[in-house]
Amino acid sequence: MWEQSCAACHSLAPGKPSPNPDAPNLAEVRPTREQVRRAVIDGRPGMPKGLVGGDDVDEVAGYVVQKTAS
Numbered sequence: 297m298w299e300q301s302c303a304a305c306h307s308l309a310p311g312k313p314s315p316n317p318d319a320p321n322l323a324e325v326r327p328t329r330e331q332v333r334r335a336v337i338d339g340r341p342g343m344p345k346g347l348v349g350g351d352d353v354d355e356v357a358g359y360v361v362q363k364t365a366s
């Protein structure tokens with residue numbers, strides 16, 4: 297899901313720039329689960345809202361936190 301909906305813009309790997317220069321590397325942002333949920337549900341400048349919906353929001357948020365928290 298990350299690959300399909302998010303990876304076109306965001307990097308999730310430390311030191312690797314995002315494909316879309318406006319999109320932060322989430323390994324550097326290290327967002328909380330709630331921050332990811334809000335970004336996906338509400339969108340952000342340059343990031344469409346509702347890229348994934350329903351249970352997928354929690355799933356992708358959990359994935360991002362798991363990948364970036366350490």
Ligand code: HEC
Nearest residue numbers: 301302305318319320327331332335336340341342343347
């Ligand atoms: C079309 C490109 C694009 C896609 C696709 C995209 N994003 Fe973003 N995202 C952005 C941009 C640009 C920003 C920075 C917006 C800003 O300046 O506030 C951002 C910001 C964020 C932030 C940080 C929000 C904050 O509170 O600072 C998170 C978390 C995030 N995106 C998660 C995701 C997730 C998860 C997905 C996949 C479901 C995704 N993004 C898909 C472009 C994208």
